[in-house]
Amino acid sequence: MxxxxxxxxxxxxxxxxxxxxxxxxxxxELEIRNAFSKSGMWRFEKVLGHxxxxxxxxxxxxxxxxxxxxxxxxxxxxxxxxxxVDDFVLEAEALQNLRGHAHIxxxxxxxxxxxxxxxxxxxLGRSLRRMRAALHNPPENVFRALGxxxxxxILLEYLQxxxxxxxxxxxxxxxxxxxxxVLWTWYHCLVSSCVAMTxxxxxxxxxxxxxxxxxxxxxxxxxxxxxIAPRNVMIGEREPLDRLLLIDFGMARQGxxxxxxxxxxxxxxxxxxxxxxxxxxxxxxxxxxxLRPMPWNGMLTLASSVLDEKEVPHLDPQLRLLLSExxxxxxxxxxxxxxxxxxxxxxxxxxxxxxxxxxxxxVRQHESDAGIRGIIQTLILDADxxxx
Ligand SMILES: Nc1ncnc2c1ncn2[C@@H]1O[C@H](COP(=O)(O)OP(=O)(O)OP(=O)(O)O)[C@@H](O)[C@H]1O
Numbered sequence: 148m149x150x151x152x153x154x155x156x157x158x159x160x161x162x163x164x165x166x167x168x169x170x171x172x173x174x175x176e177l178e179i180r181n182a183f184s185k186s187g188m189w190r191f192e193k194v195l196g197h198x199x200x201x202x203x204x205x206x207x208x209x210x211x212x213x214x215x216x217x218x219x220x221x222x223x224x225x226x227x228x229x230x231x232v233d234d235f236v237l238e239a240e241a242l243q244n245l246r247g248h249a250h251i252x253x254x255x256x257x258x259x260x261x262x263x264x265x266x267x268x269x270x271l272g273r274s275l276r277r278m279r280a281a282l283h284n285p286p287e288n289v290f291r292a293l294g295x296x297x298x299x300x301i302l303l304e305y306l307q308x309x310x311x312x313x314x315x316x317x318x319x320x321x322x323x324x325x326x327x328x329v330l331w332t333w334y335h336c337l338v339s340s341c342v343a344m345t346x347x348x349x350x351x352x353x354x355x356x357x358x359x360x361x362x363x364x365x366x367x368x369x370x371x372x373x374x375i376a377p378r379n380v381m382i383g384e385r386e387p388l389d390r391l392l393l394i395d396f397g398m399a400r401q402g403x404x405x406x407x408x409x410x411x412x413x414x415x416x417x418x419x420x421x422x423x424x425x426x427x428x429x430x431x432x433x434x435x436x437x438l439r440p441m442p443w444n445g446m447l448t449l450a451s452s453v454l455d456e457k458e459v460p461h462l463d464p465q466l467r468l469l470l471s472e473x474x475x476x477x478x479x480x481x482x483x484x485x486x487x488x489x490x491x492x493x494x495x496x497x498x499x500x501x502x503x504x505x506x507x508x509x510v511r512q513h514e515s516d517a518g519i520r521g522i523i524q525t526l527i528l529d530a531d532x533x534x535x
Pocket of ligand 1: 196197199202203304305307378381394
């Protein structure tokens with residue numbers, strides 16, 4: 148029944164006894180399948196993944212009269228309906244506050260308890276709802292279909308290009324290297340998602356998206372994601388290169404007043420680690436310590452995995468410099484003079500604007516638009532692994 152991809156293993160929270168995640172996830176999956184087998188409006192498609200905390204599944208709009216664009220939504224529920232309700236409430240709150248930011252997954256709908264949508268009104272009521280749904284199928288119909296169950300439900304936009312864990316694995320397995328132009332662009336997306344966590348957007352469901360900009364108005368959201376990792380960064384739909392989105396805000400928390408810069412630093416540090424993994428995934432698997440202090444260019448830095456020009460030969464020197472500064476440390480490994488979020492935003496913005504002609508001849512083909520399209524095709528669009 149369940150075909151959960153391997154990239155779902157992990158997650159730091161353990162509300163469910165370790166070793167029983169799969170058992171709980173399968174029970175939840177069965178419950179959801181049963182609920183949707185009776186729905187005339189939404190179809191259960193597949194399990195997308197599960198962690199220690201929730202089960203994430205894919206649904207599609209049945210659209211019996213073929214009136215709408217094909218529509219798919221992601222359904223997220225706790226592994227145990229009564230556990231983790233607080234995390235779900237906080238996740239939904241954070242997603243609501245961040246809705247409208249371009250580099251954050253978009254919340255479609257949320258309920259604290261689907262039981263509130265339990266259907267009443269007998270056969271006539273149900274028939275009327277079905278007729279209305281044939282014309283217009285709002286997300287509440289998902290909640291209604293699940294109304295005999297219990298617990299919170301989050302509905303999200305669906306992104307079919309997978310997550311960065313898959314890219315890190317493929318870069319590793321194919322023994323390839325991402326072009327610096329791709330790395331700059333993705334770095335800027337990741338930094339933008341950190342900027343998003345500094346201010347609330349509170350956009351309407353289905354509303355327009357706006358690219359994030361550092362704010363200077365003294366107001367700060369102080370949100371810390373607390374679980375930034377390649378598996379929690381999704382690749383966008385239409386322009387895979389231009390849009391990475393942060394998902395999974397189950398562990399996100401707002402810091403206290405006065406914690407503005409610390410919250411920024413925490414998120415930024417985590418995305419800088421993601422960049423190291425994208426650039427040199429081999430370092431993570433060959434047993435070496437990935438963050439080892441190393442003297443380089445007049446500083447001590449933990450970014451040892453991207454410094455060696457033999458190991459990572461064609462990395463843009465400006466990108467290497469930014470990452471080494473972002474991991475600059477004292478001899479006892481404490482952070483030292485690292486670029487701020489605003490500075491990293493500006494430097495990655497400039498980096499992402501560089502054209503292939505700015506790179507040496509030896510890598511120009513690799514950095515060209517055609518070269519990048521080829522890489523995107525191989526790493527993202529070719530469906531040759533179990534994710535799809
Ligand atoms: N909007 C989405 N579109 C497509 N796939 C998604 C989406 N949201 C989540 N997924 C997939 O489902 C997996 C699990 O989702 P999510 O991280 O939200 O749940 P979780 O239970 O908190 O997992 P974990 O504990 O591993 O972080 C993700 O790694 C991702 O691959």
